[in-house]
Amino acid sequence: MKKEYVMGNQAIALGAIAAGVNVACGYPGTPSSEIVDTIAKRNVNKAIHVEWSINEKAAMEVAAGASYAGARCLVTMKMMGLNVASDALMSLAYVGVEGGLVVVSADDPGPISSQTEQDTRLFAKYCRIPVFDPSSVEEAYEMIQDAFEYSEKYKTPVLFRPTTRIDHAYGSITYDENACPKEIPGFVKNSKRFVIFPRLSRMNHEMIEKRNPEIGDDFSDYRFNVYQGKEGNKKAVLAGGAGYAYVKEYLQDRTDVSLIKVGTPHPFPERFLLNALKDVEEVLVVEELFPYLEEELLMLAGKKQLKIKVLGKHTGNSPLAGENTAEQVAADVAAFLGEASNETEGIESSDASGRPNPPMRPPVLCAGCPHRASFYAVKQAMKGRKANFSGDIGCYTLGNAMPLDMVDTCLCMGAGITMAQGLHWTDKETVNFAFVGDSTFFASGMTGIANAVYNEADMILCVLDNSTTAMTGHQPHPGTGMNMMGDVVNKISIEKILKGMGIEKVLNVNPLNLEEAKSAISECADAPGVKAIIFKSPCVALFKPTEKCVITDSCIGCKKCIREIGCPAISADGKTVKIDASMCTGCSLCAQICPTGAIKKEVR
Amino acid sequence: MSYNILLCGVGGQGTVLASKLLAAAAEKMGETVHSAETIGMAQRGGPVTSHVRIGKDAYSPLIPKKSADLIIAFEPSEAVRNLDYLKDGGAVITNEVCLKPVTESLNPTGYDGKEMVEYLKKTVANLVVLNADKLCEDLGSSKFFNVAVLGVAKGADFLPFTEEALIETIETSVKAGFVEVNKKAFLHGVEEGRK
Ligand SMILES: Cc1ncc(C[n+]2csc(CCOP(=O)(O)OP(=O)(O)O)c2C)c(N)n1
Ligand code: SF4
Ligand code: SF4
Numbered sequence: 001m002k003k004e005y006v007m008g009n010q011a012i013a014l015g016a017i018a019a020g021v022n023v024a025c026g027y028p029g030t031p032s033s034e035i036v037d038t039i040a041k042r043n044v045n046k047a048i049h050v051e052w053s054i055n056e057k058a059a060m061e062v063a064a065g066a067s068y069a070g071a072r073c074l075v076t077m078k079m080m081g082l083n084v085a086s087d088a089l090m091s092l093a094y095v096g097v098e099g100g101l102v103v104v105s106a107d108d109p110g111p112i113s114s115q116t117e118q119d120t121r122l123f124a125k126y127c128r129i130p131v132f133d134p135s136s137v138e139e140a141y142e143m144i145q146d147a148f149e150y151s152e153k154y155k156t157p158v159l160f161r162p163t164t165r166i167d168h169a170y171g172s173i174t175y176d177e178n179a180c181p182k183e184i185p186g187f188v189k190n191s192k193r194f195v196i197f198p199r200l201s202r203m204n205h206e207m208i209e210k211r212n213p214e215i216g217d218d219f220s221d222y223r224f225n226v227y228q229g230k231e232g233n234k235k236a237v238l239a240g241g242a243g244y245a246y247v248k249e250y251l252q253d254r255t256d257v258s259l260i261k262v263g264t265p266h267p268f269p270e271r272f273l274l275n276a277l278k279d280v281e282e283v284l285v286v287e288e289l290f291p292y293l294e295e296e297l298l299m300l301a302g303k304k305q306l307k308i309k310v311l312g313k314h315t316g317n318s319p320l321a322g323e324n325t326a327e328q329v330a331a332d333v334a335a336f337l338g339e340a341s342n343e344t345e346g347i348e349s350s351d352a353s354g355r356p357n358p359p360m361r362p363p364v365l366c367a368g369c370p371h372r373a374s375f376y377a378v379k380q381a382m383k384g385r386k387a388n389f390s391g392d393i394g395c396y397t398l399g400n401a402m403p404l405d406m407v408d409t410c411l412c413m414g415a416g417i418t419m420a421q422g423l424h425w426t427d428k429e430t431v432n433f434a435f436v437g438d439s440t441f442f443a444s445g446m447t448g449i450a451n452a453v454y455n456e457a458d459m460i461l462c463v464l465d466n467s468t469t470a471m472t473g474h475q476p477h478p479g480t481g482m483n484m485m486g487d488v489v490n491k492i493s494i495e496k497i498l499k500g501m502g503i504e505k506v507l508n509v510n511p512l513n514l515e516e517a518k519s520a521i522s523e524c525a526d527a528p529g530v531k532a533i534i535f536k537s538p539c540v541a542l543f544k545p546t547e548k549c550v551i552t553d554s555c556i557g558c559k560k561c562i563r564e565i566g567c568p569a570i571s572a573d574g575k576t577v578k579i580d581a582s583m584c585t586g587c588s589l590c591a592q593i594c595p596t597g598a599i600k601k602e603v604r
Numbered sequence: 605m606s607y608n609i610l611l612c613g614v615g616g617q618g619t620v621l622a623s624k625l626l627a628a629a630a631e632k633m634g635e636t637v638h639s640a641e642t643i644g645m646a647q648r649g650g651p652v653t654s655h656v657r658i659g660k661d662a663y664s665p666l667i668p669k670k671s672a673d674l675i676i677a678f679e680p681s682e683a684v685r686n687l688d689y690l691k692d693g694g695a696v697i698t699n700e701v702c703l704k705p706v707t708e709s710l711n712p713t714g715y716d717g718k719e720m721v722e723y724l725k726k727t728v729a730n731l732v733v734l735n736a737d738k739l740c741e742d743l744g745s746s747k748f749f750n751v752a753v754l755g756v757a758k759g760a761d762f763l764p765f766t767e768e769a770l771i772e773t774i775e776t777s778v779k780a781g782f783v784e785v786n787k788k789a790f791l792h793g794v795e796e797g798r799k
Contacts, residue, residue: 005627165666170627172631249661325669326667326669355687356723361614361651361705361707362707363650562710570709
């Protein structure tokens with residue numbers, strides 16, 4: 001056994017390895033990405049099949065197949081990925097599994113790095129499958145192993161939903177470094193079981209609805225559904241996940257009020273709750289995102305005609321949106337108990353008066369980021385023409401910031417391509433651009449392109465190919481020639497895919513060559529149908545720069561380089577413009593726009 | 605024991621390594637420790653914090669406001685940004701060398717850090733102001749500030765660990781090849797801190 005101080009996501013990965021996981025797959029997304037990365041790094045003898053799948057749906061289906069053969073499977077994603085995977089998961093919930101199948105869907109209250117504040121617990125209820133909700137790093141390590149057991153016990157996929165504060169927190173766990181994957185029994189054909197038909201769904205639906213209360217009863221004795229407090233308490237706080245951690249921080253080991261933790265929100269462990277709430281008259285529910293536990297408790301109270309007052313989001317006793325904080329929760333619990341909380345007292349009034357405002361530090365594209373050059377080239381080439389710029393999700397969403405201001409829309413992964421078509425059908429005079437990153441292209445861009453070709457939309461597709469999934473921490477994808485088993489594989493050519501779909505004009509451009517890029521864009525703007533430009537240049541995090549640019553005496557201080565491209569390496573002090581040599585990658589975009597040619601490239 | 609340390613700075617300054625060293629040192633001393641990083645986007649230049657929580661009673665992943673015993677700031681405005689976390693009577697160690705926002709040239713704010721340091725001097729009794737460039741002069745690079753500042757914290761008696769625990773941690777946690785220079789940085793910091 002080995003003790004190690006690890007991140008929550010590493011604890012989840014180590015827990016899955018301890019559970020004998022055979023197949024681990026997923027698609028990157030903050031805050032979930034380190035799970036697959038960790039399993040890949042600790043994959044002794046490559047005994048586990050580890051992959052970044054092209055998207056979450058693919059990952060879910062790979063896992064479903066392996067599970068039918070009896071393998072233990074882990075699927076990871078951020079919660080929006082669950083939307084993409086839901087078609088597969090929903091049907092799988094009816095069919096069931098053979099080997100344990102655990103789907104980690106990481107929620108992001110805040111949201112800190114996501115498009116939505118959705119709640120995986122609700123998805124579990126919608127799919128009618130169990131969900132586990134860890135409240136600490138240590139618990140996550142144990143719970144993920146339990147999740148595999150329950151999955152196999154009830155032959156159902158199960159969800160596991162940590163939140164950002166669990167995924168990215170650190171704690172100590174003790175694990176077996178010699179754990180190895182389970183023996184895989186092998187696929188036993190049985191079309192009555194594995195081929196979904198309306199009749200099967202009807203039958204299994206009834207089975208599932210009868211089974212869920214049994215699981216709820218089973219969960220009533222589950223080790224992470226626990227409460228503290230003495231008999232006869234009239235007040236209780238009900239909490240789960242990070243919300244529990246905040247309440248526990250305030251209440252510590254107090255027994256004059258009951259603290260009830262629910263680690264399995266669905267199926268709701270009713271017997272456990274009825275017992276924990278025996279003499280309780282008033283409950284404050286503390287949870288993030290959806291008022292899930294609150295509504296379950298209201299339903300239970302209605303069903304059992306409990307005389308109990310349920311306070312939470314619906315009653316204005318806790319915040320409706322955003323992340324919980326220790327102070328907010330302390331204040332809410334204190335108010336509920338009629339106590340003054342020293343956590344909240346004086347925070348507002350603390351000598352913050354006269355405090356200078358720290359400067360804002362908004363995220364920007366890195367110095368030398370090739371996306372900046374691509375956006376700038378399109379902007380220049382389209383000067384004076386009506387054009388829409390449909391953006392997408394990735395580092396390149398930051399192309400919306402001043403001074404580039406080149407992202408007019410951003411919705412969900414892959415949507416830029418199809419939304420550009422929608423915009424086109426409302427106004428054929430405007431040139432429509434769609435920007436998509438290489439990882440997003442493989443994840444959900446290809447179908448939208450086929451749609452454009454088939455339905456004869458006019459648009460210019462700009463693939464921003466930086467050879468990585470940068471935004472989520474630089475994971476490889478099918479265009480990079482590497483996979484998570486450490487193998488060098490054939491790169492899938494984006495150009496060939498586009499040509500294969502029947503796009504005639506597919507241009508390869510180096511975005512760091514401004515003139516070449518601009519002329520390619522102008523050439524496409526005047527041609528009918530779907531045109532594509534692949535802007536190929538690596539993310540600056542992938543290489544060590546060998547050159548840098550410096551400003552020479554011929555600089556006239558016009559600051560065009562600052563006003564037009566906004567590279568963070570360039571700054572001005574009065575009339576003097578400087579380049580921070582430690583940041584500059586020598587991309588030379590600034591040199592190409594300097595009206596006096598004052599910026600020169602040098603060897604580092 | 606219960607002790608909360610908040611480290612703050614700007615992406616790329618090395619706060620994460622410093623927080624890992626603190627956590628490892630606490631474990632070496634047999635303490636229960638938890639920490640959490642607020643990880644920004646892949647791009648550099650955003651504010652980052654690490655919350656290190658020592659003790660069995662720490663449940664919240666982040667330090668509650670007004671509960672940090674020590675704030676170690678790698679940049680003066682980041683110290684001010686996180687000042688609500690400081691406990692009454694808590695200590696602050698800050699670098700006075702400012703980092704302007706990367707958007708400064710586009711949207712000038714005139715920020716130079718001085719106002720922040722002045723404010724800290726006025727409001728924090730237990731304050732140590734450092735100049736990272738000067739502190740690291742003999743070390744060859746300001747990037748060793750992250751370890752040197754831990755030395756200062758130890759020297760000034762703000763850390764509940766022994767010097768040995770911290771040095772052993774550097775020996776086991778830092779990449780081979782960087783151990784000696786980091787040990788030197790740490791010891792140099794200890795000397796500074798004692799002053
Ligand atoms: C459905 C869904 N899954 C995952 C994510 C997380 N995510 C955000 S951006 C991104 C991909 C970015 O890669 P790429 O398109 O290559 O752009 P880059 O960041 O490299 O510029 C991912 C996976 C998401 N937002 N939505
Ligand atoms: S060459 Fe110019 S634009 Fe490119 S990274 Fe250096 S300063 Fe920025
Ligand atoms: S991480 Fe890469 S893709 Fe993202 S902004 Fe920086 S250079 Fe651009």
